[in-house]
Amino acid sequence: MKRVISIVLAAGLAVGVAVAILIGNGSEQASEQPTVRGVIGSEKQAFFADPAVRAAFAKHGLNVQVDPAGSRQIATSVDLARYDFAFPGSSPAADKIQQRRRITTRYSPFSTPMAIATFEPIAALLRDAGVVKKAPDGTSTFDVAAYLELAERKVRWDQLKGNTAYPVRKDVLVSTTDPRSSNSAAMYLSITSFVANGSAVVGDARSRARVLPLVGRLFHDQGYTENTSEGPFEDYLSVGMGQVPLVCVYEAQFVGRAVQGQIRPGMVLTYPVPTVISRHGLVPLRPAGDRVGRLLTSDPELQRLAARHGFRTADAARFAKVTAEHRVPVATNLIDVVDTPSYDALESLLAAVERGYGAGPS
Template identity: 30%
Template sequence: MQEPEFRAVDPRRCFLLWFVPPLTVFVLGLVVLLVSGHITGPFRNVTVVRALLASKRDFFQDEQVKRILMARGYQVHVTPAGSRDLARKPDLDSYHFVFPSGHVANEHVKTRRTGKHAVPFRPFFSPVVLGTFRGYAEALVRAGVATPHDQGEQPLYYNLDLQKFMELVEKHKRWNDYGAANGNRVIIQSPDPCKAYSGAVLAGFLASARDDNPPQTVEAAEDLARRIKPQIDAQGQTSEDMAPKYFAPEGPTHAAIAVIYEHQYLAHQLEKRGADKERVLLYPTVQHQSTPELISFTPEGDRIGELMMTDPELRRRAVELGFHSLGWNGATEQDFAGHLSERGVPEPPSGERGRVALPKAELFERMIDVVGDCR
């Protein structure tokens, strides 16, 4: 019989065979994390910036935006508020910057900051639109107050004649009068006009449909407000934001037509890659583009505003969230239509129709006070 052989094994070799593969993986992973900034991030000096934001707070609450800002050394702490409430906040000066949604609130903030640091930035705009559902849009077509924007089989955008629509409201017409399975009145539901800019813009839409010429006196503003007040009152109790209700699975039961911002709808469709064919937009006879101003009160706020205007990643993300990006000169930037097309979403008819002529800020404020019984 052959005698057994004994083989000496070097324990160092066994250790290396066991240790080297995971060590290699660890080193490669460490390199990736260092390059991406995930390891150094916790040790980086991060500046916390306090911001008072209206509806555009959804931009700063986006996870990708948070990561981009963190990589630049900033974290924005968001305090939500309606635009009109924001402009009247007693502790306004305690924030690094504010971001109201509309012109009236912008001007009110700048007036309060007279003689103080107040630097405005306009990184993007988003039209105020009416979100509805295909069944209701087709009912409005049958009623003769809406037309598809294009001739596709399932258009996402419709034009709405506000004057004719208001006649339906005044006559107390119901959705089932035009073939929709809903016995409720035909109305538009909006956020509280006393708090939210988009709710105030609905009053501007209706006022423009009543009279092409904006009022020039307080008396004329109050008279026009009283004429459109029944259309606002018809919706009953209002909330601060219609978008969460509109995009909820049970959205059609919350509001047949909801006042929202175009970017909210486009962000939803971009996420779905155009697959949601039931939710559609109505573009009124006249349009209104909300051009919010980031108004900075401090150097830290200035830096956030500058990043919003110049940082390629932030600006690209704004387009991905449905905003029309603006440059320093106010011109539209980024390939907005191309980005939508790549994701199967047709370009909306933003800016293709006349803009609503809102009254001067102080007269518009008075109109809203009357329409909404604001206190």
Template identity: 30%
Template sequence: MNRTLLGLILLAVVAAVAVGVSMLDLSTLTRNVTTRDPVSVSIYYGGEKSALLRNEKVQRILEGRYKITLQATKAGSVEMVTTLPVTGRDCLWPSNMVAVELARDSGRTVLGDETIFNSPIVFYAWSDVADALIEAGAVRAREDGFLAADVQAMGRLIEAGTRWKEDLGLNIYGPFKVFSTHPAKSNSGNIWSGLLATVFNSGQTPTQDSLPAVLPRVTAYFDAMGHMEASSGDIFENFLKQGMGARPIIVGYENQMVEFLAENAQYADLIRSKIRVLYPEPTIFASHPLISLTPACGRLAEALIDPELQAIAWADHGFRTGLIGVENDPADIGVARLPETVALVVPMPSAKVMEEIIEAVR
């Protein structure tokens, strides 16, 4: 075979390969999921993620792109990693990185964890409550227009036994307190207990050595709370339904208001006129780690960091990404205004310290 003929044959082969590659769906080369076998994944998840998992766009990605049939049960973030039975569960999806260590300390077999989202803890207050706290010097308007809550100042109001009616001039019975979920069951209450311990410890994150001095004050605070919900979603719903007299101010996640307004646009003007979002200074970020208990969880972990799903979680639900190198643009959210970044963040106490707090308030 002469060289000219050989060259023509090679050229034809290269051309045929090029045409074949151009007809491929390149996404299947980089995300080889459409040819995978379907998988069923069973999880416990924190209640603040309920709307996200109901989102039809999210479900299409999970079921269509990743072939996942999700069996999801709502549970308190602390409960799922400490006391709930996990036989038959593939993943735990709490709302706190400390939960990973709590899971290990509770005997769960943790194969790995992946931080999916971050949500700063915020306070939700009725407008009259926010105005009273501004008057008391515990809340101020920031230069960017958002409201900041001085957590140390709020701690002083709690320690002084400040009363809603007598001292703050509001028609609310009892002493001032920020209502939360149960710290031994739900993450938002758990984070608030850790932040409150830091407040009572003169702004320093408590250690196992310093905790004994502040723990009685933390437990006394929660003992006086009365009934505490076991889910962040439940306390937010009750806050909206029961009004200022029952829940003047609560601990929640930044994304909860975004979700509510996205699903209830008809109430947007009313909500914006009646409710204020207060950003604690300092605050604590609630990370949302997906904890793998079985290899089947790996498929869900891959799906949840899918760029399209992450974009939906931000635009529709206000979940800030937990991925390195990915940024969230507040302009993507049409129903609410969020700050581009959240500063003045303090760390959670260690898992050992939080275990002592959980046991004390249980």
């Protein structure tokens, strides 16, 4: 009997050792996956942190690690020598990186339009003021020209006719990120400067001087602003209307949080008229980064996951399916879309806005 027990124990021990070896080999193989490092616009941080996205890369033998930064910082001040790829939130920023690094390759796996997130009581006030309007498809638009008229006159919320929902002594202003570091603020500047310039893209010094007094104030009068787009959007989600009645966001942020069940009743997404499309361009800095760019562009699973995070991919049906499943009203046909200024023109305008900080009341 003792001999039988000994044999059984020995067999069990052998099986345990074999399982341990198999598990050990699996862990070793996982740890041996090459690490690919990238620097990304913060609006994509949730996407790269998603376990499903990490698993999709792992299937291709890649362990992708990312650091978030403001897209303007990525293009101008981040030490790119540490990374295999750079993935800012706009074409102008990607253009600058390519120019600096003399790289011709770029991948554009997805895009997202700029939007203004608000709350139904604020939307109702601004509908009465002619700023927010209902579109035929059930979405809401944000008339930038009408908004700039209010901003130019420094209209406060408590001065809006019939305002009992939000009678505060603050100027009617959209909250943004810091234009000195963040791409979403640069996209907002692209929109507002276009309208302030008589519906023309700002290009030369004369047009910059024409729009600067108004568009500069849109930023300076906000007070403190965050460096990345996640900051003000988190305030919108958690603090609410009292602090952030209007915030400039990427559409993808709103849709992605709706998929996660974090958009509450009464939260409203509006589309600026005109708007700009933020095209997320991945610039490969090394061969490993090139693999990431190719996979993001061509791998069906990664494209599906990008749509779940609110990004528009080459296959419009993916995005439509996600928004329909989660009942997120989004604009399917964006018609009034304008170009951003060239990188140099936008940088010159941003630099002029930057000089206005600390210059006293405008």
